[in-house]
Each structure stands twice: as C-alpha cells, then as structure tokens.
Amino acid sequence: MAGMTLQEKLVAFRVWELITSIVVIGGVFAITSSTLYLRPIPHVAIQLNATNTIYARDPSLDLTEGVEQVPLSVAIAIYYATPLLVHAAFQWHRFVMNDTRDFMLTLAMSTAVCQLLTHFGKVTAGRFRPSFYDMCDWDTSIVWDGVANLCRNPKGEAEGRKSFPSGHASGAFSTLFLVTLYLLGRSKLLAGSALATQRGFLASVNFFLALVPTVVAMWISITRSQDNWHHYSDILVYLLGCYVSLTCVTRCQAGSVIGILASILAYCFNYGSLFDYKSAGMPLETLRDLKEVDVPAFNDLQDSGLP
Known part of the structure; x- marks a missing residue:
C-alpha cells in the first residue's frame, strides 16, 4: 500500500462501498419515522336480526402479548457476534487475502439490504x-360500533x-444464514472437485455444523410467533429465501445476483460460487488478483486441499 494516494487506498480497502x-x-x-400506513381496524360483524x-x-388479533424469548438486544448480539467470531476463527486457522475486508463489507451490505x-x-x-x-x-368497557378506534x-x-415482515426473522437470516454460506464456502463442501467429492465422516460433520447458524435463525424466527408478536406468514416470507439461495450461489461466479434474501445478495456480490472448487470461500477480488499476478500460485493455493 506504500506509495498509494489516499483515493487509491480508499478504493483498495473498499471504503466507499462500506x-x-x-x-x-x-x-x-x-423510513421508520415516516408515516405508517393505517389500515382500518378489522372487526367481526354478528347479525342478531x-x-x-x-x-x-378479530380473534386472530386478540391474543395476549407474550414476553419476548429473544429480546432485540439479545438478538442483535447473536446476529453480529456469531459471524465475527466464526470469521476470526477461520482467518486464524487459514488466512485468506482480503477476506476480512470483504467479509465485513458483506455483513454490512447484508444488514443494509435487510433493514x-x-x-x-x-x-x-x-x-x-x-x-x-x-x-x-x-x-x-365500551360497546364497540365496529368503527371507532x-x-x-x-x-x-x-x-x-x-x-x-418480521424484523427478527429477516435480521437472523441476513446474518446467520450468511454464516452458513461462509462456512460452506471456506470448507468447500459443495464444490465440484476430486478432492471435494472424497466424502467422509469429517465432511458430514462439517456440513451439519455449517447448518447450525441457520437452525438458530429459524429458532429465533419461530419464537416471534410463539410470543404472539408475528403471524407465521410474516416469518415464512424470509424463510423462502433459503430456496432462492440455492439458485443464486450457483451463479455467483458469472456475476448474476438473483433472489431476495439479503445475505445471498451480499455474499454473491463479494464471494465466489460455492459450487466451484477454485472459488468457493474466496473473495472475488482475491481470485482476480491471484489469476492476474500468478496463475500457478493460484492453482496451487486452490488445489491444496480442504482448509
């Protein structure tokens, strides 16, 4: 970075994107302080004669407000402590150039799109x-006429x-599902390669461990219905994004970003395809740099086995 101008450093560290x-x-x-759309309060009309x-x-809106199993402060701690700790552990185990910069940017982008x-x-x-x-x-204490508030x-x-939609559900999947994608990428479990297809006990364990953050996200989402804060349809609208992700991650390398889930959009924007052994878990800019500077080194790095 020595000799670079301030503008060049800002671009190199992707500061403007952040x-x-x-x-x-x-x-x-x-947006949160803007005018809220006020629907008429629903009622059930019972004709006596x-x-x-x-x-x-309306009985569907007449449930008791429950105590939140996962308060917002606890949820936020889970959303961001989990990806940061997982990323730090993987970088300590096997350092990948530009990964910290791009992971932080991915987390920020996912949060921005989600919110x-x-x-x-x-x-x-x-x-x-x-x-x-x-x-x-x-x-x-007042007999309702079906109109008065x-x-x-x-x-x-x-x-x-x-x-x-459910803020807890969207927040959980925009961060914790992102961790699942990150784990699948770094472990190359979905990549097509002779090395990656040598399945075994350890690969199976790693696969299910990668799904743990998503299970936690589902649990957080389900508690919102248990606590009577959300209808299940408020939650499921974000769970459907998991299906979309399977299509999206197969096309990341071609730069095609499809889907609605924030974590998928952010991951595809910054990382290679999970289904390509040489790009899985690698920041796209790192892939470009390695290919341009030293192709043999790039091949050796990618064919060295699972991290």
Missing part, C-alpha cells in the same frame, strides 16, 4: 400483530401495526 452500506442503514431511520348487528374483535426491505415493508404494509388489541390497550396506548398501537 460507506454506501452505512448510509443506507442510516436511511432506514428516516334484521335490524340489529353487534361487532366483536431497508424490512422497515419499508413495515411502514407500507401496516399489518396488525396477533396481539394488536392487547398491545394498544383496547378499551373493553378504542386503543388507549398510541405507542402500543403503532407497534401493533408493524407485524409484516
């Missing part, structure tokens, strides 16, 4: 949580209108 992700994350706060109708609360889509969805969808009436402190807690009402 700043872009940070700006997007900061812009999410503007030709002239009389009574109105009741942007999640909070945009929340304020524009305005879907009621399963425990909406409990959250908004619904006044049950009987919420006594404005803050709780606003929170109760942000069910879709």
Whole structure:
C-alpha cells in the first residue's frame, strides 16, 4: 500500500462501498419515522336480526402479548457476534487475502439490504400483530360500533401495526444464514472437485455444523410467533429465501445476483460460487488478483486441499 494516494487506498480497502452500506442503514431511520400506513381496524360483524348487528374483535388479533424469548438486544448480539467470531476463527486457522475486508463489507451490505426491505415493508404494509388489541390497550368497557378506534396506548398501537415482515426473522437470516454460506464456502463442501467429492465422516460433520447458524435463525424466527408478536406468514416470507439461495450461489461466479434474501445478495456480490472448487470461500477480488499476478500460485493455493 506504500506509495498509494489516499483515493487509491480508499478504493483498495473498499471504503466507499462500506460507506454506501452505512448510509443506507442510516436511511432506514428516516423510513421508520415516516408515516405508517393505517389500515382500518378489522372487526367481526354478528347479525342478531334484521335490524340489529353487534361487532366483536378479530380473534386472530386478540391474543395476549407474550414476553419476548429473544429480546432485540439479545438478538442483535447473536446476529453480529456469531459471524465475527466464526470469521476470526477461520482467518486464524487459514488466512485468506482480503477476506476480512470483504467479509465485513458483506455483513454490512447484508444488514443494509435487510433493514431497508424490512422497515419499508413495515411502514407500507401496516399489518396488525396477533396481539394488536392487547398491545394498544383496547378499551373493553365500551360497546364497540365496529368503527371507532378504542386503543388507549398510541405507542402500543403503532407497534401493533408493524407485524409484516418480521424484523427478527429477516435480521437472523441476513446474518446467520450468511454464516452458513461462509462456512460452506471456506470448507468447500459443495464444490465440484476430486478432492471435494472424497466424502467422509469429517465432511458430514462439517456440513451439519455449517447448518447450525441457520437452525438458530429459524429458532429465533419461530419464537416471534410463539410470543404472539408475528403471524407465521410474516416469518415464512424470509424463510423462502433459503430456496432462492440455492439458485443464486450457483451463479455467483458469472456475476448474476438473483433472489431476495439479503445475505445471498451480499455474499454473491463479494464471494465466489460455492459450487466451484477454485472459488468457493474466496473473495472475488482475491481470485482476480491471484489469476492476474500468478496463475500457478493460484492453482496451487486452490488445489491444496480442504482448509
């Protein structure tokens, strides 16, 4: 890096790309403070006779607000401590050039895409949580006409209108599923190669260990329904991204980024295909540098066996 200008260093360390992700994350706060879409409060109409109708609360929104099994502070700690510790362990075991820089950028990009889509969805969808009436402190002492808003807690009402999509689910998969992709890449378990296809006990163990972060993400997501903070459909919209990922990672090397899951988009943007032995787990820029500078060294590095 000696002799490089400041601008060249900023480009080399991909600082501008990191700043872009940070700006997007900061812009999410503007989205969260924007006007929330207010749906009419749903009701159940019960016709007693030709002239009389009574109105009741929607039973799908009348559950009790549960204590969060995974509070937001705990969730954030899991989301970011896990990938950072896993990355540090792999870099200590087998150093890969540019991996720390690109992994941090990938994590930031995944977070930016995730938070942007999640909070945009929340304020524009305005879907009621399963425990909406409990959250908004619904006044049950008044006979409801099916139209009046009987919420006594404005803050709780606003929170109760942000069910879709699940922030916990999107946050979990944008970081923990990214760890699974990273583990599969560094271990080259999905790569097509004579070395990689020599399956055995250790390869099977590594494969299932790589799935552990995804299982944790699923557990965090499921607790949101158990705690009556989300409908299952709020959660499943992000689990479907796992299927999309299988298509996306096969085409990363060609630069084609498809899918909606933030971790997939970020991983494909910075890393090689999981299904190519020479690129699995390698930052794309490192692959380009090795190919351009010393092709034999690149081949020796990639054919040296599993890390």
